[in-house]
Amino acid sequence: MRCAHWRRLPLDLAREARGKSASGCVDSAVQCQLSAHESGEHYGFIDDPEYGTAWWLRWCGTEVGLVVLPDCPVVGPGPDGEGCCLFADHAEQHTWEEARPVEEAPCIS
Ligand SMILES: [Zn+2]
Numbered sequence: 001m002r003c004a005h006w007r008r009l010p011l012d013l014a015r016e017a018r019g020k021s022a023s024g025c026v027d028s029a030v031q032c033q034l035s036a037h038e039s040g041e042h043y044g045f046i047d048d049p050e051y052g053t054a055w056w057l058r059w060c061g062t063e064v065g066l067v068v069l070p071d072c073p074v075v076g077p078g079p080d081g082e083g084c085c086l087f088a089d090h091a092e093q094h095t096w097e098e099a100r101p102v103e104e105a106p107c108i109s
């Protein structure tokens, strides 16, 4: 089960992200990409301007900020191991550990 928390980007962060984004197109609200969790920080995917890293909106209560994190290097088992769409050292499951509807996983890497 995917975490159901959404967060609207604060205007200043949205502007900053759009200014740096290659496409100039950034969602105004993001859903936490982690598996359902009770506590801790939520992480919503923003963009991946460079190979190997991505921007994430991190929030916890009223705290919210933009962070750049390296991609999670762990791939699924098997010869065609599926890559994980999260960031290195994330909490909860890797994205390939749970079945997700394709339209809900905007994974580009
Ligand atoms: Zn969450």
Ligand SMILES: [Zn+2]
Binding pocket: 072, 073, 074, 084, 085, 086, 087, 090, 093, 094, 095
């Ligand atoms: Zn992972």
